[in-house]
Amino acid sequence: MRSIVILLLSIPLAFAGPHCLKYLYTVASGDVDIPEVTAVGLVDDQQFMYFDSDTMKAEPKIEWIKADQWDRQTEIDRRHYHEYRNNMLLIKNVFNQSTSEGVHTLQVMYGCEIRDDGTTRGFYEFGYDGEDFITFDKNALNYIAANRQADIIKNKMDSNKPRAQLCKVYLENTCIDRLKKYMSYSKDNLQRKVPPEVSILQKDSSSPVTCHATGFYTSNINMTWQKNHEELHENVEVHETLPNADGTFQKRISLSMKSEELNRDPDVYRCVIQHVGAEKEIVKFPSNITRSNEQHASWIITVPVLCVLPFAVAIIIGCIVMKKTGRFKCPKSTGYAQGSTTDEDSKSDEQMQNVSS
Structure with missing residues (x-):
């Protein structure tokens, strides 16, 4: 089987910026030695969640998040699994790529950032085979295609305005609120500085x-x-x-x-x-x-x-796909105190789940 881990040394895992919450979903098609679908959640580039299609189960990867409702997160990720697999098939069909032709990756990345000056931004992007593919413009409530093939998918997504509105609400409000909560868990350790x-x-x-x-x-x-x-x-x-x-x-x-x-x-x-x-x-x-x-x-x-494999695989593939833009970099953070996620938080994730199909 073909390995993608050999690309490790080219991955931009250094993130700049104040505070960021980000989710990465990766679909790999072809003869590869990783799960077909992987997902990670990151706060300030520190992984707190992992899911893959082999186990079909979401798992906490850091102490403060273990009180979350992981059955709910698993349900959300399973829905994303079916959603993004279907998206991959549709995109491969647009590119006229057979099911057995080569190795292909679809990356969905969304989240939000709070800058040093207090301003915020949300991002929601698709990448395909290492290239930008589709970007969501939350102000215009439409999608921007990076190439001719992406236009076909963009038109399908543009036709669902209610989902675009849900995405905007998530990126501008729900995601920011959650990021602030996660930041509060880590307030005692944010000043950690270790020299090289x-x-x-x-x-x-x-x-x-x-x-x-x-x-x-x-x-x-x-x-x-x-x-x-x-x-x-x-x-x-x-x-x-x-x-x-x-x-x-x-x-x-x-x-x-x-x-x-x-x-x-x-x-x-x-x-x-x-x-x-x-x-x-x-x-x-x-x-x-x-x-x-x-x-x-x-x-x-x-x-x-x-040493950080296998749970870094989704980050690895995701960064390969999006590395050209460099726009969605997040800062590093420190240890976190334990916290919990409410039902309302989990429901907000479903907003993002409903905008990408």
Whole structure:
């Protein structure tokens, strides 16, 4: 079976912004080693809910959410399962793709955000095979197609104005209220700041020099390579921020430079890291390089990510599908106190359930 996990290193899991509640539903079609439908719920990019079509059961993934009514959530996710499978079949038919042709993914992502200035926004998007597909415009109460094939699906969705109105209410009111409630559960821990541990790594003299930061929280971090205190852009590759198994994050930035130039005056070049958890900027030089384990530079990036499987699979696929837009990024958060969800909250989820078919 074909694996999609190999795409892990290209996924933008670093989210910027104040506070965000987001749900990701992914339908995978073809010979893949993941469930056909997966779903996750995230608050500030911290997963609190998981569902897949193998178990057909919603599960809490964080302590504060365990008091929720999971039978109700399971019912909602099962309805989404049938809904999005049907959407996938319809879209494949629009693209004239046979049921056995290749691997395809449909992503539905919706949620809301509260910005630092108190303003809010809601989002509801479809992606197909790594490309934008359809976006909901809650102000105009219609859908925007990203391409010709999406026009056919858009017209079907536009014809149901009551569902569009329900979606608008959910995004502007219900979702925001729920996000505020979840934020209140975490108020005692929102100030958590853990500085990064930084290493300079190189597999061999012909490999790029990699500045690797790990173990930091929150996820927002700024890493640059500099020459004579001037930021470099040429021959520099900035990698995505990735999650560690313990809930912290890691990031790397690589510099491709001839060894003789680095060795001639290694202190001319430096890696500069800025993070809210560090009292001052962290500076590392190529002279600090570590080559004690030549495999270290490669496996240190992948192992922590693989440790979070299988429940991160839905996030992985979802981010692959939507990574081009980068518009729905959420901030990292901290631990949460335990809370509960009312029947009214669960009913509001059904509003979103009814707008995507």
